[in-house]
Amino acid sequence: MAQSATAETQNNKSIVRVNASDATSFVESVLVGNGVSPSNASIVAKRLVAADLRGVDTHGINRIPSYISRIRHGVLNPRADPVLHQITPVVAQVDGHNGFGFPAAHLGMTRAISMAQDFGIGMVSIKRSNHFGMSAWLVQQALDAGMMSLVFTNSSPALPVWGGREKLMGVSPIACGAPAGREKPFILDMAPSVAARGKVYKALRRGEKIPGDWALDGEGRPTDDPAAALEGVMLPMGGPKGSALAIMMDVFSGVLSGSAFAGGVANPYDPSRPADVGHFLVAIKPDLFMGLEEFKERMDYLYRRVLGSEKMTGVERxxxxxxxxxITNEERLRDGIPYVESEVEALNKEAALVGVENLKTME
Incomplete structure (x- = not known):
């Protein structure tokens, strides 16, 4: 493995940088080597790298070992292709057939956008799916087509309902977006917990501590140990508000789709059974009630008002x-994506198992 030309460290761990195109081609090769079709491998790889580019390292290419583990244990079908069923002119459903969540969600958003272009709105429910990574890539897919969007998914239990102590709801992200004109678009992608559970896995993988207000251990005590946190529960943001948002994700993604819900979704790191994740996607044409240019001008004004509002003490921007x-995306496209060397080593182990060359690092 080539070393980075500069001696970079992160939390006392050496890091290397990888060009986005090299990361994408590497992941594609590893997935194809594990039975994924080239077209589906391309969809998965591009979306994982997109997460790393945006700084959402918890949902990037370091997910590959856990995905491959599920393939090897027979609980994720690498050869599955999602199938679309049209329900009404503005509603469709995708059956993921227990394949990767990325192609199922990509197909779903593609169809939602098409329906919105014809009818103003398109809604797609997705069943029998798997983890689809960072929700923001689906928002971006809609933005690239000039669409507003809502992106819901459920996930494996990690969060107690307010007043409870057992894992029941998933740390399921809510995401949405809207295009703008000259200014940056609106992209929201957030978990209903204080922090995404993927950040706990990332800390565990890197041998780091977590903030003490993220999670409770198995005895219900605050902890900064990621391993103990994974034995316990994540904490909802805003108390009952975060809990209610997690339940909402389960209603729209699990109950409505026919997928698992109420704690029934399997953990993406659990190779014992299919995940049975559900998603719910909506694309909306932004010029339904006014001209497109007026809409974009209003979004630009909102952007400028937000950035120009009076700042609290100590805030620079x-x-x-x-x-x-x-901004992170632009920086990492230019400078490369940083990975801890141990993460690269884990990826290279997967590559070696299918005869793929090591991940190329920048020199």
Whole structure:
């Protein structure tokens, strides 16, 4: 494995940088080597790298070992292709057939956009799916087509309902977006917990501590140990508000779709059974009630008002939702994506098992 030309460290761990195109081609090769079709491998790889580019490292290519483990244990079908069923002119459902969640969600949003272009709105429910990574890539897919969007998914239990102590609801992200004109678009992608559970897995993988207000251990005590946190529960943001948002995700993604719900979704790191994740996607044409240019001008005005509002003491700049990630994306496209060396080693082990060359790092 080539070393980075500069001696970079992150939390006392050496890191290397990888060009986005090299990361994409590497992941595609590893997936194809594990039975995924080239077209589906391309969809998965591009979306995982998109997460790393945006700084959402918890949902990037470091998910590959856990995905491959599920393939090897026979609980994720690498050869499955999602199938679309049209329900009404503006409603469709995708059956993921227990394949990767990325192709199922991509097909779903593609169809939602098409329906919205014809009828103003398109809704797609997805069943029998798997983890689809960072929700923001689906928002971006809609933005690229000039559409507003809502993106819901459920996930494996990690969060107690308010007043409870057992894992019941998933740390299921809610995401949405809207295009703008000259300014940056609106992109919201957030978990209903204090922090996404993927950040706990990332800390465990890197041997790091977590903030003490993220989670409770198995005895219900606050913990900064990621391993103990994974034995316990994540904490909802805003108390009952975060809990209610997690339940909402289960209603729209699990109950409505016919997928698992109420704690029935399997953990993506659990290779014992299919995940049976559900998703719910909506695309909306932004010029339904006014001209498109007027809509974009109004979004631009909102952006400028938000950034130009009076700042609290100690704050140098206010950001629009999704803007920090967009800035990170630009930086990492230019400078490369940083990975801890141990993460690269884990990826290279997967590559070796299917005869794929190591991940190329920047020099």
């Amino acid at each position: 206010i950001y629009f939702p999704g803007e920090i990630e967009q």
